[in-house]
Amino acid sequence: MSDSSSSVQLVTSLRALLAELSPGDRLPSSRDLVQRYRVGPVTVSQAIAMLAAEGAVVTRPGSGTFVASRARTGGDVADTAWQTVALTDRAVDTRPLTDPLGPPPAGTIPLDGGYLHRSLQPTRVLSAALARAARRPDAWDRAPASGLASLRTVFAAIAGGGVTPDDVLITTGGQSALSMAFRAIAGPGNPILVESPTYPGALAAARAAGLRPVPVPMDADGVRPDLLADAFAMTRARLLYCQPAHHNPTGAVLAPERRRQVVDAARAAGAFVIEDDFARYLGHGTPVPRPLVADDRDGTVVHLTSLTKPAAPSLRIGALVARGPVMERMRAVRMVDDFFVTRPLQEAALELVSSPAWERHVRALATALRERCVELTAAVTRELPDWTVTRPPTGGLHLWVRLPAGADDTMVAGAARQHGVAVSAGSRYFATELPAAYLRLNFAATTDSAELVEAVRRLGRVHG
CATH class of the missing domain: 3.40.640.10 (Type I PLP-dependent aspartate aminotransferase-like (Major domain))
Structure with missing residues (x-):
């Protein structure tokens, strides 16, 4: 058995020992631990170092190793409820910046976000x-x-x-x-x-x-x-x-x-x-x-x-x-x-x-964004005829698409995620009530235009 695996096993044993001790108590000496757990001195040193890194013990050269104050082992959870009172009501609302559905799973085609795909950078x-x-x-x-x-x-x-x-x-x-x-x-x-x-x-x-x-x-x-x-x-x-x-x-x-x-x-x-x-x-x-x-x-x-x-x-x-x-x-x-x-x-x-x-990059980027915008607009018009592209943009990274009357943008965004496409619900972009339901679709975050077309095909299944 390697020293590393032995030290991990020893850490588990020492945690059980710590649970029986109080903060400030001294652990047995390294020689005693070698004899008690039948391991080598190197294994003991590695285990003590791991516990010290966790904050469970404190080593004092010349004095020994001691249980750290407020050491937590097992399933102990800190009680931080007092902070709710101390922080009052000045919460910072990050919901407009984050997707309520969480990070998309692997294989999801990103039509959300606001940055260029790596191939365009x-x-x-x-x-x-x-x-x-x-x-x-x-x-x-x-x-x-x-x-x-x-x-x-x-x-x-x-x-x-x-x-x-x-x-x-x-x-x-x-x-x-x-x-x-x-x-x-x-x-x-x-x-x-x-x-x-x-x-x-x-x-x-x-x-x-x-x-x-x-x-x-x-x-x-x-x-x-x-x-x-x-x-x-x-x-x-x-x-x-x-x-x-x-x-x-x-x-x-x-x-x-x-x-x-x-x-x-x-x-x-x-x-x-x-x-x-x-x-x-x-x-x-x-x-x-x-x-x-x-x-x-x-x-x-x-x-x-x-x-x-x-x-x-x-x-x-x-x-x-x-x-x-x-x-x-x-x-x-x-x-x-x-x-x-x-x-x-x-x-x-x-x-x-x-x-x-830099100038060459800006010119190439303009061409790539224009082509992707045209490709996504055409795909939405073809596959989703009752979704309305408000006006094809002449710059930027996004299409603003109006959904059919009665549609719920958050529900459509959730259904799109289930079909492997991440989109931005339009409600995130309004300070108050929505006049209609919208989605924002990013055409710059995918690998290529083919992936854009595939994303719209998937959205067609959501629509259906």
């Missing part, structure tokens, strides 16, 4: 960029709180207009930027206007900050400015969260004539607009409209963008762009939260977007 370019970044002499030095100046320059150029590097704050991805901006601009109990439907992560971040999401209806051309003005007047909100380009989940692009109207409505209300520009590099070949912040001269717009969606989930690099005291407030929140974004990842992001390979 620039993994080789990323690996090379990270390797080059790690070789820099200052790679592990502390980074500036606002981010590397060179990377801020890149994001300033992406935003366009009169944006300068001083107007940019580097963040750990888009979700962190949302949370930071919400907490910097509004206080607990304040309303925040959101498009209806909207990104569930924004709803979760707003509620975690103590804000009250108030929905503003949108149509195929984006949020409705007339209803937006009414919402500002009725709620006295000082914050609007919106996605003007390739909106998640609908794919809508804010109409040109509405862009100025939205900013003007916020400006008249003395409010900020948080522009989530997550899809800047997710167009399908047609030009993505310039950011709202590029035409903003009053500091009304706080721009948010990220490299995560067009690159890879673990490239957690994004940016906030703003002018005036609001930027100072967000920098202060950054300092309190985490001081700065890890320098090697910033360096790797800079290497990535400065490489000619």
